[in-house]
Amino acid sequence: MAAATPTTRPMMRKPKPARSPWLHVGMIPLTLLWLSPIVFVVFVAIRSFDDIASRGLGALPMSISWEGFETAFAGGGLMRALGNSIVVTGFGVVLSLALSSCAAYALSRFAIPGRRAILLTMLAGNLLPPQILLVPVSAITEAAGIYDTLTALIVVQVGFGIGFYTFVLHGFMRGLPTEVFEAARIDGAGAGRIFWQIVLPLSRPSLAALAALATTWIFNDLIWAMTVLRTEAKFPITAALLNLMGGYSSSWNVIAAGSLVAAIPTAIVFFAFQKQFVSGLLVGSNK
Amino acid sequence: MTTPAPAAAPARPRRAGQAVRALRRVPLLVWVFLLIPLVVELFWVFWPAANSFSLSLTRWDGITPAEPVGLGNFSALWDDPIFTRALTNNVIWAVGFGGLSVVGGLALAVALNKPGPLVGLYRSAIYLPMVVSLAVTGLFWRVMYAPEGPINAGLDLVGLDSLKNQWLADPDLALYAVLIAAVWRQCGYIMVLYLAGLKSCDISLEEAAAVDGASAWQRFWKIVMPQLKGVNMVVFAVTVIDSLRTFDIVWAMTRGGPYNTTQLLSTYMFQQAFTLGNLGYASAIAVVIFALAIGFIITYLARQARAEED
Numbered sequence: 001m002a003a004a005t006p007t008t009r010p011m012m013r014k015p016k017p018a019r020s021p022w023l024h025v026g027m028i029p030l031t032l033l034w035l036s037p038i039v040f041v042v043f044v045a046i047r048s049f050d051d052i053a054s055r056g057l058g059a060l061p062m063s064i065s066w067e068g069f070e071t072a073f074a075g076g077g078l079m080r081a082l083g084n085s086i087v088v089t090g091f092g093v094v095l096s097l098a099l100s101s102c103a104a105y106a107l108s109r110f111a112i113p114g115r116r117a118i119l120l121t122m123l124a125g126n127l128l129p130p131q132i133l134l135v136p137v138s139a140i141t142e143a144a145g146i147y148d149t150l151t152a153l154i155v156v157q158v159g160f161g162i163g164f165y166t167f168v169l170h171g172f173m174r175g176l177p178t179e180v181f182e183a184a185r186i187d188g189a190g191a192g193r194i195f196w197q198i199v200l201p202l203s204r205p206s207l208a209a210l211a212a213l214a215t216t217w218i219f220n221d222l223i224w225a226m227t228v229l230r231t232e233a234k235f236p237i238t239a240a241l242l243n244l245m246g247g248y249s250s251s252w253n254v255i256a257a258g259s260l261v262a263a264i265p266t267a268i269v270f271f272a273f274q275k276q277f278v279s280g281l282l283v284g285s286n287k
Numbered sequence: 288m289t290t291p292a293p294a295a296a297p298a299r300p301r302r303a304g305q306a307v308r309a310l311r312r313v314p315l316l317v318w319v320f321l322l323i324p325l326v327v328e329l330f331w332v333f334w335p336a337a338n339s340f341s342l343s344l345t346r347w348d349g350i351t352p353a354e355p356v357g358l359g360n361f362s363a364l365w366d367d368p369i370f371t372r373a374l375t376n377n378v379i380w381a382v383g384f385g386g387l388s389v390v391g392g393l394a395l396a397v398a399l400n401k402p403g404p405l406v407g408l409y410r411s412a413i414y415l416p417m418v419v420s421l422a423v424t425g426l427f428w429r430v431m432y433a434p435e436g437p438i439n440a441g442l443d444l445v446g447l448d449s450l451k452n453q454w455l456a457d458p459d460l461a462l463y464a465v466l467i468a469a470v471w472r473q474c475g476y477i478m479v480l481y482l483a484g485l486k487s488c489d490i491s492l493e494e495a496a497a498v499d500g501a502s503a504w505q506r507f508w509k510i511v512m513p514q515l516k517g518v519n520m521v522v523f524a525v526t527v528i529d530s531l532r533t534f535d536i537v538w539a540m541t542r543g544g545p546y547n548t549t550q551l552l553s554t555y556m557f558q559q560a561f562t563l564g565n566l567g568y569a570s571a572i573a574v575v576i577f578a579l580a581i582g583f584i585i586t587y588l589a590r591q592a593r594a595e596e597d
Binding site: 034036099103107119122128134160163166216252278281 | 324421592
């Protein structure tokens with residue numbers, strides 16, 4: 001395009017210089033500054049306690065020590081916390097997406113009376129400040145006998161997330177071409193089979209985007225975990241980390257190492273699914 | 288169906304008949320598909336939310352039966368200096384967090400809008416913090432703000448040791464220190480929203496204005512900004528809703544301290560509920576948070592409803 005334009009409209013090209021180097025002059029330091037907290041945390045995490053104590057927290061590492069990671073894993077029970085987080089995230093993401101794709105299918109492809117009101121109500125539920133739910137939710141889990149279990153955390157995450165995922169999937173499923181459905185119906189496929197064999201496979205891109213997003217949300221959650229869990233052994237990594245910090249408040253290398261361990265899984269999701277992740281962020285803010 | 292009905296045909300019974308037929312046309316399985324998720328959400332979101340309202344009118348410790356106190360909790364809130372502090376802090380937070388991350392995110396989006404060498408790298412770096420949870424972001428910045436930490440060491444290095452501070456322990460600075468950490472994480476998100484907004488802007492308008500001699504600054508404010516109206520509204524609503532929810536990062540960095548100077552409504556609510564066990568009082572704070580948020584929730588919903596219509 002850029003190469004073709006000047007031949008047709010040679011006058012248009014002249015005022016634009018190729019590319020201003022000022023962008024890079026500004027952006028390179030800014031990018032480094034932006035990444036500096038992460039870099040410093042890495043630096044602190046790979047230093048030994050003695051090194052930090054003698055040369056100060058702000059000094060650069062002279063040698064690599066895994067002491068921080070070892071202490072975090074051994075004394076902080078990070079492995080178990082990481083396991084809890086993975087269980088909750090796995091079940092949470094799959095269940096929320098399964099339930100919301102069912103709801104989105106029903107609302108987008110069938111003449112359900114008041115479907116727009118239902119849809120917006122569901123979305124509204126997700127926008128509520130969680131604070132208005134905390135006390136009753138903790139009481140309800142207690143009454144249901146699931147307080148202080150991972151099940152409670154999963155159920156709460158699913159309940160709270162469903163509205164948003166349904167809304168996004170609805171927007172996508174509504175746009176699927178009608179012809180596909182008619183063809184399937186003529187072939188005698190029922191609502192269930194159409195959902196399973198046509199709608200779900202076609203919705204894969206938006207499901208992937210939501211899965212990337214939901215994974216980071218659920219994995220990164222702190223407030224729900226603190227609301228429905230009490231026993232340390234059941235804490236997901238975010239809550240476990242804050243506890244760890246209480247126990248090792250002067251061991252900066254342990255805190256830094258633990259924080260990195262908690263950040264790495266979502267960072268992997270981010271780098272592996274960057275495109276889906278970004279498109280996931282955009283859903284719900286569509287123009 | 289869309290052909291105009293013969294004038295004033297008995298419309299009412301006909302529409303009712305249509306509705307019944309429509310109901311019947313929806314297979315049972317589809318009703319199940321809709322009702323299960325709906326019931327889950329009603330039970331875990333709307334039912335607890337409704338409960339919070341009734342709890343806010345009681346004094347309850349979670350063990351003995353709740354004792355109705357009418358609006359007593361709300362009048363007590365009014366006289367509670369920590370609550371008013373939290374409310375003020377929340378306003379500062381919404382303005383500072385929202386303002387800085389919108390200005391930063393928009394500036395970055397404009398700078399990184401056109402593809403080019405390294406631009407992808409810059410973008411990734413700016414939104415990388417977003418994958419780090421708010422709790423972990425808080426821990427990262429605790430390391431940064433530590434008395435002997437990188438920020439103070441850096442100030443030493445460039446000879447500005449007079450600016451060195453106990454960032455998180457200083458009652459005058461702690462809130463802003465936490466705020467900077469939150470902005471660091473939020474900018475990338477706002478940038479992504481604006482990048483998408485810019486992509487859907489009509490470039491020919493800007494080119495035409497450039498030909499007419501409009502400066503870059505004029506073009507941005509007169510041509511690009513009006514086209515970003517939709518994104519601006521989403522960003523505004525999302526930012527305020529987020530500000531009122533903010534909990535993790537404050538809890539991880541200061542737990543509302545020192546001397547409640549970083550207390551936000553959400554942290555104070557949590558402390559009242561789960562540290563002190565004043566569940567009725569905490570519910571009253573939650574109701575205040577809800578009341579502050581609801582206007583923005585409706586704004587956001589109205590926009591989404593309109594988008595649904597097109």
